[in-house]
Amino acid sequence: MRIGGRLQGAIEILADVEERRRPIANALKDWGTAHRFAGSGDRAAIGNIVYDALRLKLSHAWLMDDDSPAALAHAVLFRQWGIAPEALAERLDGDKFAPEPLSDAALQAFASRNLADAPDDVRGDLPEWILPAFKQNFGENWLAEAEALNLRPPLDLRVNTLKATREKVLKALARSGAGEGGIAPEAIRIPPGSGPDRLPNVTAELSFQKGWFEVQDQGSQIVAKLVGAKAGDQALDFCAGGGGKTLALAAAMENAGQVHAYDADRTRLAPIIERLKRAGTRNVQVHDTLEGLSGLEARFDHVLVDAPCTGTGTWRRRPDIKWRLSEKNLEERTAQQAEVLVDAARFVKPGGHLVYVTCSLLPAENQDQIARFLQSESGSGFAAVDVETVWPAAFPGVEARPHVSCAGFATLTPAATGTDGFFCAILVRKS
Structure with missing residues (x-):
């Protein structure tokens, strides 16, 4: 699939999540079942757009002056994936699977608005009623804490020391880009990647089947x-x-x-x-x-x-x-x-x-x-x-x-x- 088809798929899933108030995983699974032609790379990229869109849902909507699924999905590509609106328009031109173009009003809002001018809940992408709790908990660092919660997470593993050492597991997962976790002595971490990148399916590894590690934050x-x-x-x-x-x-x-x-x-x-x-x-x-x-x-x-x-x-x-x-x-x-x-x-x-x-x-x-x-x-x-x-x-x-x-x-x-x-x-x- 080209980027237009992936973008349209993400818009459909975002609409499903919003309308039926259902978990992302369920909506992604149902979309994949109904669109079996989509490969694993396509499904991963679509999922990334959906998750990225919901992490920054408030700020995306504020910057676009539009909270529709289409606006949120486009904002992901503009803000998080680094694709300029003009460059995206060129890539979508002539793609019959691409969504309808965004309105001029949404594009103009995105070009003119500055997030620093937004209300605090929008800047932190927090439900407004939760904002006071964050400020109580973190004081002047509340915004940095909220922003960090809006980033993609890594994939963390715990070495099972009953069966293996961290060195042994790192060697087994070398092709996955795994490294030491940083704090917990048995932790291994695989970085989250960016854009359409997908994390490796470590549970398919023989070392997992042998019980050398568990997936655990x-x-x-x-x-x-x-x-x-x-x-x-x-x-x-x-x-x-x-x-x-x-x-x-x-x-x-x-x-x-x-x-x-x-x-x-x-x-x-x-x-x-x-x-x-x-x-x-x-x-x-x-x-x-x-x-x-x-x-x-x-x-x-x-x-x-x-x-x-x-x-x-x-x-x-x-x-x-x-x-x-x-x-x-x-x-x-x-x-x-x-x-x-x-x-x-x-x-x-x-x-x-x-x-x-x-x-x-x-x-x-x-x-x-x-x-x-x-x-x-x-x-x-x-x-x-x-x-x-x-x-x-x-x-x-x-x-x-x-x-x-x-x-x-x-x-x-x-x-x-x-x-x-x-x-x-x-x-x-x-x-």
Whole structure:
């Protein structure tokens, strides 16, 4: 396909996402099924236009004075792919699969408008109601933090140290452009590329099938490392989901001791069994009901709570959820988090640690949530551990640092640590 056909395909998918309020991945899959003539390179390029458009949806629309799918898709090529309007017009001329030309008004707006004149929510490509939370969280750095969330993410992998070394995996993935991750000692990173570039399908590699590595954002690896689990410990991964952090804990514990993985959502938990087999873990027990953990209250050295959240820290990878998020969603999530904290806290033994994690950047889900917990009856026996006392030992020689609140809680971000957005609070049970 030429660029005109790719642009038209992206416009159709953007319209589908907007009209049906559905995830990008579903819309892309359906479009590909209906257009089987499109090759893998075409589908990747179309997907890149769609994702790029939604990352910068507000600023694209403001600069074009038009929020239509066509305007957003054209703005991607102008702003992010470096194709000037005149050059694009020449490439689309005579292409029968190309979309209708943009209006003169949209082109004139793009040529005359300066983003520095736009409202703050537009400059940061943030829902207006979330802007105050970003300013509260990051102060004068809020814009840089928001802008970093609008960039393409890299592909991060975690070396499974039960089966391989980082050097061994890097050698196996040499043709993929893989390099060291930068912070987490087992991290490997493949840069995101630009324009129509597509990331390699690393799960098709023989080294993946052998269990040498897992696909896992480095932020997720970092918070798993901050748990501090070691060989012989007893650990509980509460809200384990697909098991990424469970696998990281099992490897850190060298298959010694015990990891219990629990999640009430059986659909999310289902992939964990195959992943555990591939990774060669022998110290993990999986539970899909709280009853399965009966008798284990106050028995764990480490309880990791990867709480349900709004996912604001994952906007690089899932920009569509940014525009579907509502204040009602936030209220629902904070209520769920409070319940999960109470449920999980009873499994921590005296002297043990409760590690609360979200992939959110909103204070209501993070530092405010922990402050409420510590003031509650369930949390009164816990105290906060300053992450700055843990970080140097977990990541020796690493210059990058997360944002650390006055209470000692850590926030990872694309701007500060080059990761997805994560919050991490470490609490110790005093009694």
